[in-house]
Amino acid sequence: MEYKDYYKTLGVARDAAQDEIKRAYRRLARKFHPDVSKEPDAEARFKEVNEANEVLRDPEKRAAYDALGSNWRAGQDFRPPPGAGPGPREFHFSPEEAAEFSDFFSSIFGQRFREPGAPGGGQPRKRRGQDQSARIAIDLEEAYRGVTRQLRLDLPEIGPDGHVVTHGRTLNVRIPAGVTQGRQIRLAGQGGPGIHGGPAGDLYLEVEISAHRHFTPDGRDIHLRLPIAPWEAALGATVQVPTLGGTVNLKIPAGSQSGQRLRLKGRGLPGDPPGDELVILEIVTPPAHSEEAKRAYRHMAEQLRFNPRAELGV
Amino acid sequence: MAQNDGRIQGMVLDEYLSVTLTELTRLCGSSGRTLHLMVAEGLLHPQGRGPDEWRFTGLEVRRARRALRLQRDLDLNLAGTALALDLLDEVEALRERIRVLEHQLGLRREREPG
Numbered sequence: 402m403e404y405k406d407y408y409k410t411l412g413v414a415r416d417a418a419q420d421e422i423k424r425a426y427r428r429l430a431r432k433f434h435p436d437v438s439k440e441p442d443a444e445a446r447f448k449e450v451n452e453a454n455e456v457l458r459d460p461e462k463r464a465a466y467d468a469l470g471s472n473w474r475a476g477q478d479f480r481p482p483p484g485a486g487p488g489p490r491e492f493h494f495s496p497e498e499a500a501e502f503s504d505f506f507s508s509i510f511g512q513r514f515r516e517p518g519a520p521g522g523g524q525p526r527k528r529r530g531q532d533q534s535a536r537i538a539i540d541l542e543e544a545y546r547g548v549t550r551q552l553r554l555d556l557p558e559i560g561p562d563g564h565v566v567t568h569g570r571t572l573n574v575r576i577p578a579g580v581t582q583g584r585q586i587r588l589a590g591q592g593g594p595g596i597h598g599g600p601a602g603d604l605y606l607e608v609e610i611s612a613h614r615h616f617t618p619d620g621r622d623i624h625l626r627l628p629i630a631p632w633e634a635a636l637g638a639t640v641q642v643p644t645l646g647g648t649v650n651l652k653i654p655a656g657s658q659s660g661q662r663l664r665l666k667g668r669g670l671p672g673d674p675p676g677d678e679l680v681i682l683e684i685v686t687p688p689a690h691s692e693e694a695k696r697a698y699r700h701m702a703e704q705l706r707f708n709p710r711a712e713l714g715v
Numbered sequence: 716m717a718q719n720d721g722r723i724q725g726m727v728l729d730e731y732l733s734v735t736l737t738e739l740t741r742l743c744g745s746s747g748r749t750l751h752l753m754v755a756e757g758l759l760h761p762q763g764r765g766p767d768e769w770r771f772t773g774l775e776v777r778r779a780r781r782a783l784r785l786q787r788d789l790d791l792n793l794a795g796t797a798l799a800l801d802l803l804d805e806v807e808a809l810r811e812r813i814r815v816l817e818h819q820l821g822l823r824r825e826r827e828p829g
Binding site for chain 1: 724727728780
């Protein structure tokens with residue numbers, strides 16, 4: 402297993418005072434809290450910071466950790482020296498805490514669970530397993546139609562001997578149609594297992610909708626920039642427009658301009674009511690490569706006497 | 716949670732979901748008293764007159780769970796938690812807005828010459 406440099410994790414010196422450690426922990430906890438942070442590895446970093454703090458904030462645990470010596474480097478292969486580990490001195494943790502911490506941590510401090518309800522033995526208290534969370538990325542098309550996704554998860558489990566083992570699990574999860582960016586899906590009983598026969602926790606999946614080439618979702622609405630020719634804008638036209646449900650016809654009113662918005666009602670993500678597709682018109686001018694095209698443009702310039710900058714007073 | 720042919724379907728925490736105070740305490744693993752205080756602080760906004768009639772949407776469920784985690788992990792008081800959640804909501808809304816606008820600008824840029 403890998404040695405963990407808890408001082409490095411918190412960014413403090415080995416001889417840091419307790420209040421320095423507390424300050425460093427608080428700052429990093431705010432920075433990497435999974436509910437606040439947008440760092441991709443926030444969840445893992447937050448766990449590391451918590452584990453380091455769990456050891457360094459407690460003078461007894463800190464002393465046991467320091468006794469390993471200061472010659473270790475983070476990531477170095479670590480074998481607990483004889484006499485270390487859950488020896489005469491016992492450290493107690495809740496099963497929730499134990500499930501969060503690394504093998505390295507367990508090798509030094511052991512895993513004797515604290516049982517708040519049952520001091521000195523007696524019937525162990527049933528406890529609900531921990532809730533877990535994970536992210537799931539889906540395409541916009543999948544959000545529109547709904548999709549079944551296979552999820553592989555590493556879930557910590559507490560074995561019969563009280564040790565924490567992680568094991569992989571595969572779930573087939575149905576994501577219903579109409580789910581939007583950032584929504585959570587709760588899978589009851591799919592989180593961490595219960596302790597002493599308690600019920601399992603829940604699994605919360607947070608949906609992330611991947612970027613699409615043409616459409617941008619905005620809640621249940623879908624935005625699309627639609628290129629149109631100048632004559633379609635000026636004279637009006639019926640043009641084909643892609644939507645998530647297939648191509649539809651859209652009537653462009655005569656005298657339309659770039660940036661103008663047209664709403665295709667109910668063509669967004671499904672729901673009650675369903676979202677709309679917002680079409681943003683964008684006039685695209687044809688290239689003037691050929692002599693004919695140039696002639697056509699010159700003809701327009703002569704005939705239309707059009708000053709697009711009139712509003713600017715020039 | 717429905718389970719058929721090995722597929723599991725969860726509960727989407729969206730604006731259509733509606734849960735009672737009792738259900739919310741279960742979803743949050745928290746006491747009714749704590750949630751009462753959150754409503755009093757204006758951190759949660761249930762529909763309905765009194766606690767017996769309160770109904771929380773899925774978005775409120777998410778908010779309550781988030782509030783409890785922040786309170787616990789960062790040692791925040793209730794007012795601080797409410798402020799953090801409001802600011803986080805605002806940041807999320809602004810990020811969403813940027814995402815929509817950037818996408819539209821990106822499409823424009825592709826067609827610009829040079």
